[in-house]
Amino acid sequence: MALELRVINTIEAVDADAWDACAAGHPFVQHAFLKALETSGALGADRGVLPRHILLMDATHGLVACAPAMLKWGTLREYGPEVHWLRAGLDAGFFKWPKFQVGVPFFPVTGRKLLVRRGFAETPLRAALIKGLLQLGQRAEQQSVLNILHIDNATARLCQGQGALVAGERHSMWTNTGFNDWADYVAQLHKRKRYQLHKERRQAEAHGLAFRVLKSFELTDEILTDYYEGHRRVCERYGGTPWLPAPIYEAIARLMPLDALLMGYFDGARFVAGNLQLCAAAEQTLYILQASEMTKLDSMQLDLICYRPIEYALEHGIGKLDSGLVAKHKQHRGWQSAPVYHAHWFFNDELKALAQQHLN
Template sequence: MASTLSARIVSSLGSVEAEHWDACANPSGAPFDGERFNPFVSHAFLFALEQSGSVGRKTGWSPVHVLVEDAGGRLVACAPAYLKSHSLGEYVFDQSWAQAYERAGGRYYPKLQVAAPFTPVTGRRLLVSRDAPEGAREALIGAMRGLRQAAGASSIHVAFPTQADARALERSGFVLRGGEQFHFLNEGYRDFDDFLETLAARKRKAIRRERREALCDGLAIERLTGAELTPAHWDAFFAFYMDTGARKWGRPYLTRAFFDLVGAAMADRILLVMARHGRDYVAGAINFLGDDAIYGRNWGALVDRPFLHFEVCYYQAIDFAIRHGYRRVEAGAQGEHKLARGYRPVLTWSAHDFADRGFHAAIDDYCRRERAALDAIIAEQEASLPFRKTNEETTP
């Protein structure tokens, strides 16, 4: 059956009908590969990045999306792919690999990145339609390798695939690398206080104090989604985003146009949490909504207030998830401070394939040793989570 499949590359999602891409990215019906709707592989999100100039040749993210079609020309599998001239905006850090490769006389860039740009969120990366013929996933992986060779890229890097995709890539010879994030898991809590009752008394009191101090002096929170979102909200949020980006990274990734475009295309999949003092917005966080999860992405503030970051980014998302029945909150990359606030360590994946087989073997060895250390760290974190023991008395 694979012989009836053909692959091609497109330099923009404008060349692909949204319904055809989304039939592969987010198939309707029951969960597929253990996942329901993920906003970051949707045509609307990825195309907004292109239209806004957030990705493109000038930013070092040149789209080279991989399409696999059947004999009738129907799209049956695809992958969001980019030729990269750097390693920024990926959240899987391989700069030390690039330095080692180039010290040995190789050329690391360009590399082929299969990912949702600027988005450390696990999701399907081998986007295979529910009714794809046998061999479609393998044809997609083969097309990725063919693209790497044709483009003269050193390697393929698949960031934050699902476990099913990670294992398929491993079977085809990719090296798997483990990573860690911190997620809130909704155990069927009735409300935020019900969640707090599961924490040790000291942690419970600390969170209540943080929430009081974050919102003292008349600060108010607004949670906006759908038709409630206006250009004025995006203007305010973009100012927060630029301020935080300039202080942390030096060059924010997303343009102002991106927020207008993604807001127009998928407003019902966005939750904007805004902190207001009087008539003025002073801080905010953008979240995207899947079917099962809330994904916290970017935040910023024009005021320096203790615990405001925790309130706007973490506690508001937890409260919204409990009220609306979301199973988890994913609050982005890194941040061990999330553990003290009821988030749990979660293993993430990336997959890597190098044309130079000697370097490939060296990376494989490195990732195996790195994973052993990571497993020990996660076990230690699990043992020290802030949840109260079964026999601990509940205190206010």
């Protein structure tokens, strides 16, 4: 198959249906989500991230494979092992911005990154995407590395076969291993964890708030404004600031009306605490995003992050939950730790040797 490699600087330069035929229902690489990042101001030169999406076209100019890619520079807000070799490379003078990477900007979510249109052979086209990415990376003199972030084991093995140095980290996951419902799940917990669950649920419900699950199209401007403010307060509580601008959540709600939902506690119509989630129906997976809490309340976030998503998943036939980076409070409440991988190709031998010390 004769293939043409193209690079686009905005997701709007490619037909949404053609791109989504490759995305296979994964919400974070859908055309609408990438468009939400662009139109909300989350991406841009002032944000240190510029889209450089990769397209593979066949002889009829149809899209057969693609990858969400970007040029990134000026920030060490990285996930997992990347931050260590980045910092060392900058200090030693072996690494200079920008960094060429494939993944979802600002979201450390596991899933498809080398996307192939349904009905086409995946392995050769994913290999062709890697080859094209490497050619682009090597062609640009200022780029010293190519990363593909947050991939599964099969993709990591494919990348390793193409000369990548593979490293990993662990994320918090929950998988339904045969539970019929919430009561069935709670009954099988160790008595200590079962006691802890009941205690923390009582504490969360003692605040007298109503728990609700809202779809994207039910989210008003007022709720989204309060959600962002609550997220800002959570970040501030731990000495940080939000990574994303406020309009991103309105853009997700508007562009993805059936893919996003908000689990939260409300005082009447007023939002108090919750988290936004994206659903991958084809994968039966729910992805849990940033926590938000207008006022710190006992056990509220533990209930919203650790328990409510599992209960919702069991009620709606969702088999898997992904809450991103691993954390002890999740592991202590029934969540598992699962490996996630990153692939690296270094175009600078000195940087490669330095990175190997950290990645190994």
